[in-house]
Amino acid sequence: MKLTLVKGISEASDLLQRQDPLNMDAISAAVIERTEAVFGKGVSPAQSVVKIIEEVRQKGDEAVLKYARMFDDPDITSTSYDMSLLDHAESSISKELWDSLSLAAERIKEFHSKTMPNMEIETSRGVSEIVKPLQKIGVYVPGGTAAYPSTVLMTVIPAKVAGCESVCMVTPKLAGRDMNPVVLAAAKIAGVDSVYQIGGVPSIAALAYGTETIPQVDKICGPGNVLVAYAKKLVQGQVDIDGIFGPTETIVIADKTASPEFCAADMIAQAEHDPMATAILITDDAGLIETVENALDDQLEQHARGEMAKQALLSRGKVVLVENLAEGIEIANSIAPEHLCLMVENTAYWKTQVRNAGGLFLGEYSPEVMGDYVAGPSHVMPTGGTARFSSALSVHHFLKTMPVVELSSKEFERLAPDAVNIAQAEGLTAHSNALSIRLKTVSNNSGKNGERSA
Structure with a gap:
């Protein structure tokens, strides 16, 4: 199988377009x-x-x-x-x-x-979040x-x-x-x-x-x-x-140390989902490309959904040859894939360079399929480039926050004059008044307390 070959960042930016989930x-x-x-x-x-x-x-x-x-x-x-x-x-x-x-x-x-997260967080005096x-x-x-x-x-x-x-x-x-x-x-x-x-x-x-x-x-x-x-x-x-989720997508970034069989297996695993699924191999090793393509041919014959996977690979699959892994990471960050698999040396360093991915899978024994089933994080991940601004499903998606303001009269007296200045600058006199009448009350109470103590 010969996948579409893309060379370098300039070609990649032209050919590797994000899919519209509402197409x-x-x-x-x-x-x-x-x-x-x-x-x-x-x-x-x-x-x-x-x-x-x-x-x-x-x-x-x-x-x-x-x-x-x-x-x-x-x-x-x-x-x-x-x-x-x-x-x-x-x-x-x-x-x-x-x-x-x-x-x-x-x-x-x-x-x-x-x-x-903690269910209540106090940020400063009289201000917290529930x-x-x-x-x-x-x-x-x-x-x-x-x-x-x-x-x-x-x-x-x-x-x-x-x-x-x-x-x-x-x-x-x-x-x-x-x-x-x-x-x-x-x-x-x-x-x-x-x-x-x-x-x-x-x-x-x-x-x-x-x-x-x-x-x-x-x-x-x-x-x-x-x-x-x-x-x-x-x-x-x-x-x-x-x-809003579209077809699944995976980028495998691999260097000369990667197993061609593992790379091929992971690409097919995503391609078998849907004819519109995207599986991309990015490598700085030209010799790896042919061995991965041969492994794709060998493995496709073994799968019940092999024809669907083959269709996806031929229509949406790509191989990107880059000068170095830094270029590969840059391309991946631009695409912001649902799944990003790094089969490279020194994953501890390269993971720090990744900004945009729904999920990050490091090393040859952390395939994306483990994330599908038993790793632990949710496999519901952003597609179509939305990993630029969104995250995999987590407990945080089922939580909401409420800020809580509970100021003492002393703290109110300290902060209110500045709030009055801002309200007056905005021309909102009722806002200013809601503060001023309280300032008078606080001031009067302070005066009375002073008289008593005298």
Whole structure:
């Protein structure tokens, strides 16, 4: 396999463009055809998202059930899942898998527990900050061809550690199938409080506005397709969201010491997610390129999703040859990838040069796939260059802060004259008066106290 070769920073800046997670041009012809069949000729997928959200907002459960029958299971009678069935989750999967999910959950819980901030911080006399958890969280778990129990663990557990009051999960029940037992097992282990058998845009709308049976939440988390991402963007402000996520992306920076087989394996691991997934190798060793490409050919034949991975590698995969590793890091910082893997000597130094990455994976035995499952940090990470200003999902995303001002009369008297000066400069006389009348009271009280002491 020959991947597109890019040489140096100048070529890289031209060719390595960030993907737009809301790129409607990536929507398949089948989805466009189905959209027009449901909503009428000429209605675009983006317009259908707006229509669905508005209908769910106005009609609640009636609209949600209508779309669940239309898109997922025509025989569904209720969107609520019987939570007593979760008691059988452990027996529905193998003991080995249950134990593995439990191990992952413990590591996720441990990591996030250790990153919890102090819940009250005093910054100066009479001024402090209180940290409070959000109350209600909605977690979106996609249906479709692949089940992602790991996403359940990676989104629910940080919210639980943060102290959120309730976490509900939405995931579609597909026609002719039971709810995915592995996803339900993960929900049981993570401590999900309620489950709703809905998916796609209607589920995002239901979580944002609430229905007769589905609670309105404070924050929606979880990745989805481009229509789900667009729905999350539209309801943002009505509710908080974790981010707008596009196709997964990985950059592997490798030097002459790196294993070609490991580099290839990590690139394929990301490429098998999606034909739009991006896997990029950056190296200062020209000899490594051919050996990695040969390893890609050898390994692709071994995977059930090999054709999809091959399609992604040929369309989105790149090899960037740089003069030195500093150039490679500079390119990575510019792209701000979801995942950045450093298979180089002296990772202790090079990690200090990284500014922009959703997650950083150091050395040959810290592959990104470990981060997907059992390392501990959440695998929900910013894509499409948004790692320039956002972070991987953590307990901090489920917390909010409230500044608290509780000044003594003495501290008020010391600070208020300066506040009066600023208020008068802004022409806000009522602001100034709210301070001045208190200053008079403080002054009078001080005078009376002085007379008593005399």
